Amino acid sequence: MAGELRGHLLSRAVDHIAEHGVGALTLRGLAAGIGTSHRMLIYHFGSKEGLLVEVVREVEARQRAALATLDLDPATSLADTIRAMWHRLADPALWPYERLFFEMYGQAVQGHPGTAPLLEGLVDNWLDLNVELAARWQVPAEVARTHARLGLAVIRGLLLDLLATGDRAGTDAALETFAVGYEAGLPIPTRVRPVADDSPPTTGRARS
Template sequence: MSAPPSRERHRLLALVADHILQRGVNDLSLSSLARAVGSNNRMLLYYFGSKEELLDEASLVALERFPGIDHLMGELDDDGPPGPLLERAWLRIADRRNRPFLRLFFELFSLHTWHPDRNAGYFRRIATQWPEGVARLLVREGYDETTAQECAVAIVALWRGLQISLLAGADPEDLRAAHRRSLASILGLQTIS
């Protein structure tokens, strides 16, 4: 159980978010994290309960710094056909300014696969938010619920794969072309305009 919100708690959380965006979380101990943010283990545990809770919350704070990603699903509620809206979503995800968050996301995901109890809340949210947002768009456009859900899972999986390629150094324009072709195939369209 963590302490109630306070100015100091918010300050520490912001500093931890800065730290993990710059350096990642691999081999990060509570002690090294405390030193990096000018605190101590006891205070971090008081405010956050555990290192895992602290990193879970700091990851969400980090996400808020990348509005192109944080508000992505809300933008799918805009009017318009799904193809262009999903294309715009991919361009937001792939924006160079979002790379620090993408690196952190995949690092946390990798650690989560080895230790499912770590950052479990964060990944429960991630696993449902994007597919639900995409499915909502597709249902609004006339897809039945089952097809919308299946297509949404495929689209989010496409995005994840393209994000890995992006971080590995693939040409963004090649990835954009692959996205358009794959998206058209998933949605059963001839092209994405």
């Protein structure tokens, strides 16, 4: 019962932040906005920071789930997949969450009280997803995680750029350069189609 109520409060907090942003958000103000009391939020999340950490983790989990189920045609190129991921993550509807993400990320790496849990899985959970996607294009297993880390760093860096500058055209162009260059420079056959789940992997000579 307590877990169900906690999940309900978290979902309402996510929706509230999407509509109103973070700004000068207070725990009392958020509680009033979602129809509860600040004492109830403290009981379930410990503090304002604890609640915001959980909001970030929930939104991150939702985005990973959505990206994992991208409806891609089997002929979709690797570059097109990178573009599709960027298009989703750069959606202005996600900006309030992404601003909160970077704010809480900064606090967590500085050891701000109540924010340490954010660092758990903050990178690895995304690497796991990206490795799964990379396998569709036969990215060699021995380098897949390194490639996944590079892709995550590029996307997060461009999101920070976009939030700071508002330059969608510039960040789109940078993403395009990365997507095309990454696909062309892979040490595997270029423009290879992803392998369907029920098909045996095809082999190809790596480029030197």
